[in-house]
Amino acid sequence: MNTVLRGTGKEITIGSGRPFVIIGEKINPTGNKKLAAALSAGDFEYVSLLASRQAAWGADVLDVNVGVPGMDEPAVIKRVIAQIGSVSDLPLSIDSSDAKVLTAGLEAAPGKPLINSVNGDLRRLDEVLPLAKARGAAVIGLAMDEAGVPATPEGRLGIAERILAHAARVGLPAEDVIIDPLVLTVGSDSQAALVTLQAIELIKRELEVNINLGVSNVSFGLPERPNLNQAFLILAIQAGATCAIADPMKLGYAARAAEVLLARDAHALRYIKYFRAAEARRAQEEQTLASSAGEQRR
Amino acid sequence: MNTVLRGTGKEITIGSGRPFVIIGEKINPTGNKKLAAALSAGDFEYVSLLASRQAAWGADVLDVNVGVPGMDEPAVIKRVIAQIGSVSDLPLSIDSSDAKVLTAGLEAAPGKPLINSVNGDLRRLDEVLPLAKARGAAVIGLAMDEAGVPATPEGRLGIAERILAHAARVGLPAEDVIIDPLVLTVGSDSQAALVTLQAIELIKRELEVNINLGVSNVSFGLPERPNLNQAFLILAIQAGATCAIADPMKLGYAARAAEVLLARDAHALRYIKYFRAAEARRAQEEQTLASSAGEQRR
Numbered sequence: 001m002n003t004v005l006r007g008t009g010k011e012i013t014i015g016s017g018r019p020f021v022i023i024g025e026k027i028n029p030t031g032n033k034k035l036a037a038a039l040s041a042g043d044f045e046y047v048s049l050l051a052s053r054q055a056a057w058g059a060d061v062l063d064v065n066v067g068v069p070g071m072d073e074p075a076v077i078k079r080v081i082a083q084i085g086s087v088s089d090l091p092l093s094i095d096s097s098d099a100k101v102l103t104a105g106l107e108a109a110p111g112k113p114l115i116n117s118v119n120g121d122l123r124r125l126d127e128v129l130p131l132a133k134a135r136g137a138a139v140i141g142l143a144m145d146e147a148g149v150p151a152t153p154e155g156r157l158g159i160a161e162r163i164l165a166h167a168a169r170v171g172l173p174a175e176d177v178i179i180d181p182l183v184l185t186v187g188s189d190s191q192a193a194l195v196t197l198q199a200i201e202l203i204k205r206e207l208e209v210n211i212n213l214g215v216s217n218v219s220f221g222l223p224e225r226p227n228l229n230q231a232f233l234i235l236a237i238q239a240g241a242t243c244a245i246a247d248p249m250k251l252g253y254a255a256r257a258a259e260v261l262l263a264r265d266a267h268a269l270r271y272i273k274y275f276r277a278a279e280a281r282r283a284q285e286e287q288t289l290a291s292s293a294g295e296q297r298r
Numbered sequence: 299m300n301t302v303l304r305g306t307g308k309e310i311t312i313g314s315g316r317p318f319v320i321i322g323e324k325i326n327p328t329g330n331k332k333l334a335a336a337l338s339a340g341d342f343e344y345v346s347l348l349a350s351r352q353a354a355w356g357a358d359v360l361d362v363n364v365g366v367p368g369m370d371e372p373a374v375i376k377r378v379i380a381q382i383g384s385v386s387d388l389p390l391s392i393d394s395s396d397a398k399v400l401t402a403g404l405e406a407a408p409g410k411p412l413i414n415s416v417n418g419d420l421r422r423l424d425e426v427l428p429l430a431k432a433r434g435a436a437v438i439g440l441a442m443d444e445a446g447v448p449a450t451p452e453g454r455l456g457i458a459e460r461i462l463a464h465a466a467r468v469g470l471p472a473e474d475v476i477i478d479p480l481v482l483t484v485g486s487d488s489q490a491a492l493v494t495l496q497a498i499e500l501i502k503r504e505l506e507v508n509i510n511l512g513v514s515n516v517s518f519g520l521p522e523r524p525n526l527n528q529a530f531l532i533l534a535i536q537a538g539a540t541c542a543i544a545d546p547m548k549l550g551y552a553a554r555a556a557e558v559l560l561a562r563d564a565h566a567l568r569y570i571k572y573f574r575a576a577e578a579r580r581a582q583e584e585q586t587l588a589s590s591a592g593e594q595r596r
Binding site: 186187190191193194197218222223224227228230231232234235238253254256257258260261262263265266267268271272275278 | 484485488489491492495516520521522525526528529530532533536551552554555556558559560561563564565566569570573
């Protein structure tokens with residue numbers, strides 16, 4: 001089953017026979033004080049930098065979250081989306097738990113965006129799925145509800161089925177629902193990653209939908225987290241995940257490497273293309289650093 | 299099935315319920331001109347450095363290869379093994395295609411060493427397996443013969459069966475044979491890694507032996523090889539590999555991360571222990587660099 005997203009430029013197709021899709025997670029003020037301060041001050045240059053840097057490092061879609069307490073989020077998300085559009089033609093993922101912010105973001109977003117996210121909570125489904133249908137957007141459905149994240153793969157499959165049933169009821173096709181089976185942190189539950197890998201396989205087999213993962217939660221509280229995040233992404237791709245919300249600068253190589261090894265990237269063409277883009281980006285960033293150092297010396 | 303190796307210190311057990319074992323590959327002059335020159339000059343200090351550095355970065359076994367053209371390899375391997383013994387108590391893997399070098403290495407090695415390697419070639423089996431039996435050593439059996447590496451997982455299983463049959467004939471127990479299903483480079487054959495992953499699963503299921511991999515061949519000719527090597531190691535561990543010949547500095551984290559995610563490292567204890575040792579090692583190396591820079595300034 002293929003999920004198609006569109007920005008102002010080329011179409012992105014998420015699907016099992018397709019390249020793994022990375023949804024760049026960096027436009028999110030949670031844990032990024034610099035972005036939070038910039039958004040509060042009405043300074044959107046940093047948003048441009050985050051958008052173009054993620055695109056250069058291989059992001060296929062850009063997640064947009066403007067959750068700063070006390071801010072007029074519907075107004076800010078429109079401004080942020082306009083700013084992203086000035087430097088990137090990628091599809092957007094509108095990331096909010098507030099329906100007013102989602103509505104504003106969906107209105108401002110070009111093409112066919114993604115909504116991040118609904119879950120199995122009925123009030124949330126009733127609120128968000130009609131928005132997706134009306135806008136012609138796709139949606140990420142998290143395999144949890146008001147009772148939390150089920151401990152078993154079967155429990156998460158059950159919530160995925162509930163989300164798809166509600167989507168069908170409002171006329172949103174199954175290919176526009178991407179299920180996220182969620183991962184808890186292995187630091188507090190040794191079985192956490194394994195359960196998620198099993199949930200990916202089960203949901204994929206039973207429902208044939210696209211599978212998304214927020215990768216970095218798995219390593220919370222442990223040192224040298226990129227090692228765990230990369231390994232988890234690789235295992236998740238093998239299990240059947242088709243997209244991930246992630247930092248493309250840290251996880252781009254892992255995704256491309258997994259595809260090469262699983263014979264999903266003939267002649268390693270995408271891997272080599274990623275390498276060349278990364279090298280070009282690195283050279284450019286070094287030049288920027290060198291020239292700003294030069295200015296400081298003057 | 300458990301394969302036990304011994305150095306002068308603690309015993310190392312390779313097996314499915316056990317921590318993944320890394321056989322440090324760095325004591326090998328092929329592609330290391332500095333080591334080749336040092337060995338030719340009779341300077342063994344660099345061997346000590348390679349041994350202690352690999353041990354500090356998590357190697358469980360040390361591979362010893364002294365293949366420099368024109369050198370008296372049997373004499374050199376004895377000297378190298380004595381040198382390693384002065385800084386490390388780890389088990390050794392005696393790595394040569396020359397029976398005279400193997401014999402000398404097995405004589406000099408402490409405890410219970412590993413032989414790297416035999417393959418399905420009958421002359422090689424008849425030459426090496428009796429050496430292993432006589433010395434009480436374990437042996438790596440490569441899934442190839444004089445006709446090359448079979449293209450299919452089934453073909454590699456067939457050679458593994460042949461090696462085990464010959465081992466049984468000389469009285470070498472199956473637990474002392476570690477099968478290496480081999481990997482060709484994905485750069486020239488897109489199916490190469492996938493075939494090896496399938497071969498690991500097949501050989502593991504049918505023969506229940508330990509499985510070794512020489513990881514780095516998979517990425518030959520491609521850029522940023524550690525990304526591919528790490529990803530391949532992670533997928534191989536999931537498929538059932540129990541040890542690898544690898545650079546512990548580059549692949550240690552990937553192995554420990556895979557174990558955490560596959561619920562084979564409760565509370566991430568080994569991962570955290572690896573992190574602490576790596577940090578300590580890094581601090582020590584920085585101190586060494588700083589003090590040698592200090593000496594140069596004097």
